[in-house]
Amino acid sequence: MYPISVENLSFAWGKHKVLDSVSFNIETGTVTSILGPNGSGKTTLLKLLMGFYTPLSGHILLGNDDLKSLDLSLRAKKMAYVPQRHSAVFSYRVLDVVALGRIPYSNVFCKITNHDYSLAGNCLNQLGIEHLAERPYTEISGGEQQLALIARALVQQAEILIMDEPVSGLDYGNQLLLLKQLRRLARSGITCIKTTHYPEHALWTSDRAIFLREGKIIAAGNSVDIINSEMLKKLYNADIKILESEAGSHKMRTCVPIFDDI
Amino acid sequence: MTHTKFRLTLVLLIAILVIITYVSLHIGTIKIPMAAVISGFDAQTLGISHESALTFKTVISEIRLPRVLTALLCGAALAVSGAAYQSMFMNPLVSPALLGVLSGSAFGAALGMLLSKSMFVAQLSAFVFGIIAVGAAVFLARFFPGNRLIMLIMGGVISSSLFTSLLSAITFAADAKNELPAIVYWLMGGFSAVSSSAAYVVLPFMMVGIIIIITMSGYLNVLSMGDEEAASLGINVKNSRAALIVVTTLICSLTVALGGMIGWVGLMIPHIARMICGPDNRQLVPLSALIGAIYLLFVDNICRTAFAGEIPIGIMTSLMGVPFFILVLSRTESRWN
Numbered sequence: 001m002y003p004i005s006v007e008n009l010s011f012a013w014g015k016h017k018v019l020d021s022v023s024f025n026i027e028t029g030t031v032t033s034i035l036g037p038n039g040s041g042k043t044t045l046l047k048l049l050m051g052f053y054t055p056l057s058g059h060i061l062l063g064n065d066d067l068k069s070l071d072l073s074l075r076a077k078k079m080a081y082v083p084q085r086h087s088a089v090f091s092y093r094v095l096d097v098v099a100l101g102r103i104p105y106s107n108v109f110c111k112i113t114n115h116d117y118s119l120a121g122n123c124l125n126q127l128g129i130e131h132l133a134e135r136p137y138t139e140i141s142g143g144e145q146q147l148a149l150i151a152r153a154l155v156q157q158a159e160i161l162i163m164d165e166p167v168s169g170l171d172y173g174n175q176l177l178l179l180k181q182l183r184r185l186a187r188s189g190i191t192c193i194k195t196t197h198y199p200e201h202a203l204w205t206s207d208r209a210i211f212l213r214e215g216k217i218i219a220a221g222n223s224v225d226i227i228n229s230e231m232l233k234k235l236y237n238a239d240i241k242i243l244e245s246e247a248g249s250h251k252m253r254t255c256v257p258i259f260d261d262i
Numbered sequence: 263m264t265h266t267k268f269r270l271t272l273v274l275l276i277a278i279l280v281i282i283t284y285v286s287l288h289i290g291t292i293k294i295p296m297a298a299v300i301s302g303f304d305a306q307t308l309g310i311s312h313e314s315a316l317t318f319k320t321v322i323s324e325i326r327l328p329r330v331l332t333a334l335l336c337g338a339a340l341a342v343s344g345a346a347y348q349s350m351f352m353n354p355l356v357s358p359a360l361l362g363v364l365s366g367s368a369f370g371a372a373l374g375m376l377l378s379k380s381m382f383v384a385q386l387s388a389f390v391f392g393i394i395a396v397g398a399a400v401f402l403a404r405f406f407p408g409n410r411l412i413m414l415i416m417g418g419v420i421s422s423s424l425f426t427s428l429l430s431a432i433t434f435a436a437d438a439k440n441e442l443p444a445i446v447y448w449l450m451g452g453f454s455a456v457s458s459s460a461a462y463v464v465l466p467f468m469m470v471g472i473i474i475i476i477t478m479s480g481y482l483n484v485l486s487m488g489d490e491e492a493a494s495l496g497i498n499v500k501n502s503r504a505a506l507i508v509v510t511t512l513i514c515s516l517t518v519a520l521g522g523m524i525g526w527v528g529l530m531i532p533h534i535a536r537m538i539c540g541p542d543n544r545q546l547v548p549l550s551a552l553i554g555a556i557y558l559l560f561v562d563n564i565c566r567t568a569f570a571g572e573i574p575i576g577i578m579t580s581l582m583g584v585p586f587f588i589l590v591l592s593r594t595e596s597r598w599n
Contacts, residue, residue, distance in 0.1 A: 052490050076496030083491060089352045089411075090486055090541035103484055104496035110480025156495070 009058035033202035036212035076104035080153035084164040091136035101155030143174030328458035333562035341554025344528030349482040357529035362421030366395025367515035392515035451522035451576025471513035482543035526583030
């Protein structure tokens with residue numbers, strides 16, 4: 001049994017087919033990166049997984065249950081969503097935004113209890129951003145907002161975390177901070193799925209990668225196995241070399257573009 | 263705002279509301295001594311004749327009490343709906359007036375008045391057209407791509423001008439001797455013509471609507487995060503927003519049916535409340551209700567006592583709202599980004 005498995009999933013906007021018979025399984029406690037050029041259907045795939053869109057055909061299974069058959073709050077208890085850019089309009093306190101992660105567990109009046117607030121405080125601690133608790137959400141940096149949204153997903157106590165380009169718009173330091181956190185979360189048993197534009201990030205943090213091109217999976221498997229010059233050429237139509245270097249106690253792989261044709 | 267501070271603010275506002283309500287009952291063209299209600303209209307304590315005491319009692323219970331309650335609840339209803347619309351549409355710039363709800367309801371009420379003499383038909387039709395107006399605004403905003411904040415305002419402008427023109431068409435068609443003046447005076451807004459029987463039928467609904475929105479204020483917080491996030495938190499966005507739209511539009515249309523088009527309250531009061539307690543709807547909505555009630559009662563008192571003749575309250579709220587809103591705008595720009 002997999003936390004998520006997708007069978008022959010297809011989706012279209014009108015006549016334009018966005019996803020074509022996509023199938024894959026996700027294992028517990030892994031980080032999966034979905035890679036692909038712009039317009040390859042990455043975000044659509046995530047939104048289908050979240051149940052925001054209805055598939056044209058195919059199934060999404062959460063454990064043993066069909067996603068369609070689960071009611072919204074049950075879904076929310078199993079699966080949390082970290083959106084790409086949060087367009088906050090009102091300046092809620094960070095702690096209030098994070099505590100909203102308890103909504104799936106709240107009563108019919110959406111009552112958030114003191115216990116919920118202390119859980120939210122713990123999750124801020126866990127991510128090392130407890131100093132942000134009282135700040136207005138609209139006034140913290142993009143990286144801090146992204147971390148706050150991850151904290152909200154943790155408060156939700158879901159076993160699956162779905163993230164849409166979590167590093168987009170973050171500076172380099174914040175990107176690394178976020179990637180490290182992802183690794184830590186996966187180690188604690190949470191299954192993470194994210195879209196990304198950086199094959200390097202997939203090499204650094206994720207066990208698995210899925211290559212999506214024009215709505216079809218062209219490769220899926222262990223990141224180290226499938227992220228190579230040949231596949232990246234196929235995926236992005238660019239010449240890229242993979243180098244391995246020592247970094248602290250780890251061997252890290254990096255992508256180096258080849259600019260010979262200039 | 264912390265819990266203790268919030269509770270203190272609530273107590274303070276309730277105290278102000280009680281005092282202003284008490285004072286409002288005693289002021290007006292017929293001057294009534296301030297001790298009248300407290301003394302139970304006792305002629306001896308007040309030092310007046312028995313007949314005057316009876317007159318005072320009738321004036322207060324038959325005329326002023328329904329009017330004061332109407333002003334108070336309409337203020338609360340408009341402010342609460344403004345706060346609710348702003349959160350559920352994630353847009354601090356919308357209000358019952360800007361979404362076209364007030365003009366839609368006004369058109370509906372005028373149509374109802376023209377077609378039937380029944381107050382109930384007028385109110386029902388006000389509600390139906392209020393819903394159609396807000397539906398049109400939301401539909402137009404969805405239909406055309408673009409900046410979400412601005413498109414909803416544009417949708418509201420279109421919907422509101424559509425119903426304003428339809429309303430003009432009705433006034434044009436109305437009989438110039440009887441119906442026309444009635445419709446025009448009612449449109450300018452005012453509580454002078456509200457009968458106590460009409461008020462006591464409508465006000466309980468308004469009260470229940472306000473209470474429902476206050477109890478649903480937790481949903482407003484979730485909805486203000488955006489549709490997909492709210493759904494990912496396990497909320498049925500369509501149903502909860504639809505329920506909230508129905509209740510908010512209902513109480514707005516009831517204010518229109520009772521007191522005409524009273525603009526600015528629904529935009530201004532939530533902003534003032536937000537300056538006091540921040541954007542959390544669980545505090546914002548009840549605070550808006552109290553501030554709205556105090557504000558509209560205050561303005562209504564000015565309307566009926568400050569000048570020899572009565573001024574329509576819609577004119578007064580706009581006159582007071584414009585400078586006040588400029589002040590609010592100058593102090594809140596950072597909160598909107």
